Amino acid sequence: MIYNDRPLLYFQALISEQNISRAAEKLYITQSALSKYLKNIEDEAGVTLIDRSASPLKLTPAGERFYAYLQESAQFYSRSMAELTQDGKELSRELVIGVTDMESHIVSDTFPAFYNRYPSIQLTLLKDHSERLSKMLEEGRLDIAILVRSGPDIPQEDQRHEILIRQQRLIVASRSNPLSALAGRNNSMQSPDPLDPKRLSGQTIIVGKPGERNHADMHAMAQRCGIKPSGFLEEQSAEAMVSLTQKNSGVSVLPAFYLRRFLPLYNLVYFYVDLPEFDWAITLEYLSAPPDASARFFAANLRKAYGRR
Numbered sequence: 001m002i003y004n005d006r007p008l009l010y011f012q013a014l015i016s017e018q019n020i021s022r023a024a025e026k027l028y029i030t031q032s033a034l035s036k037y038l039k040n041i042e043d044e045a046g047v048t049l050i051d052r053s054a055s056p057l058k059l060t061p062a063g064e065r066f067y068a069y070l071q072e073s074a075q076f077y078s079r080s081m082a083e084l085t086q087d088g089k090e091l092s093r094e095l096v097i098g099v100t101d102m103e104s105h106i107v108s109d110t111f112p113a114f115y116n117r118y119p120s121i122q123l124t125l126l127k128d129h130s131e132r133l134s135k136m137l138e139e140g141r142l143d144i145a146i147l148v149r150s151g152p153d154i155p156q157e158d159q160r161h162e163i164l165i166r167q168q169r170l171i172v173a174s175r176s177n178p179l180s181a182l183a184g185r186n187n188s189m190q191s192p193d194p195l196d197p198k199r200l201s202g203q204t205i206i207v208g209k210p211g212e213r214n215h216a217d218m219h220a221m222a223q224r225c226g227i228k229p230s231g232f233l234e235e236q237s238a239e240a241m242v243s244l245t246q247k248n249s250g251v252s253v254l255p256a257f258y259l260r261r262f263l264p265l266y267n268l269v270y271f272y273v274d275l276p277e278f279d280w281a282i283t284l285e286y287l288s289a290p291p292d293a294s295a296r297f298f299a300a301n302l303r304k305a306y307g308r309r
Contacts, residue, residue: 008070010037011059015067018056041066094122095294098133098145100212102238102258103282107146110301118294129211137287144295145285146302148213151276159289162299164306166281167255169214171195171271174248179203183269189256195271197225204250206233206241217277218253225275238262255280282306 013023024034042049049063059067099107104127111123126136130147137145146164155161170192173179184193200222208214215234222229233250235241238258245252246267259265272278284299291299 005074007041008074010034011063011067011070014038014050014057015059018058020052020057094124095298096124096126096141096143097298098126098128098136098142098147100130100133100146100148101127101236103146103148106305107302110298110305113301114294114298117297121294129209130213131211131216134285137285140287143287144291144298147283147285149281149283150213150217151279154279154281155283155285159291160286162284164282164284164303165257166279167257168272169253169255169278169280170259171200171251171253171273172242172245172259173251173269173271174245175267175269176248177203177251177269179251179271180269182271187269189259189265189270192270192272195273197221197227197273197275200251201228203229204231204233205229206235206244206250206252208241209234209236213280214253221275221277253278257282 010027013026017023017026020034021031024031027034038050047062048060049066051058051060097107104125108125114123133145133147136142157163179199182193182195187193205218207218233244235244238254239262241252241254242262244250284302286295
């Protein structure tokens with residue numbers, strides 16, 4: 001980008017010295033050279049920029065507007081160079097993304113579009129449970145985190161927090177389970193029936209591994225509501241949880257967002273419980289706000305990916 005700051009420097013000297021001779025001396029040029037340069041600008045613009053009859057010398061109204069334009073041009077150039085420098089830094093850096101195991105395949109699906117736009121930025125994907133990822137983000141070890149949040153832990157949206165999807169978790173049971181007697185005629189994933197959480201006493205509750213939000217929430221819910229399940233069965237994947245539920249090995253607690261991945265589903269009934277632990281969300285969270293251009297591009301593609309599901 002080529003920028004000529006000579007007109008601005010000449011006018012700054014004129015305004016400062018209020019005299020062409022002294023301005024030329026300050027600029028280390030001859031008076032005739034400065035006078036000729038100023039006259040050429042006036043001839044090109046077709047207006048008088050300097051009131052030479054005034055003592056001390058001053059700018060005409062047109063000259064004041066021209067000087068303001070020169071200042072704006074200098075500021076624009078400075079901002080442009082700063083942004084280009086930042087883009088250059090972005091093009092050679094690493095973007096570290098933290099994600100839970102259940103969300104990793106959705107996130108990785110967005111990588112091709114990102115590399116097409118930012119081929120020189122290295123994407124690094126770190127998989128862990130949400131609590132640890134949240135801590136890593138706070139420590140500055142991640143640029144972006146895709147987290148599972150629940151209940152009062154779901155943040156308000158702002159420049160650092162965005163909710164990608166929010167639903168109620170469902171209690172899912174086999175039709176061979178005694179709970180199925182409580183299901184209405186039109187029971188479905190889209191139309192679940194209400195359930196008193198105390199009905200879960202005596203049931204095996206299928207949850208995620210320790211550290212996962214699902215695991216912590218269901219243990220907290222059981223303790224708070226005085227529920228005495230026959231046990232907790234820990235599984236890593238939503239697919240395994242659904243499979244065990246269909247075999248009547250227990251009841252699982254999952255949002256419809258996960259369940260829809262395995263459609264069509266047979267031999268299952270669905271319930272909802274009006275408790276904070278069942279309010280569930282996937283959030284997109286940034287290390288810094290506002291996020292830079294590459295992080296915004298990544299987020300835009302991630303929103304599209306979740307919108308398709």
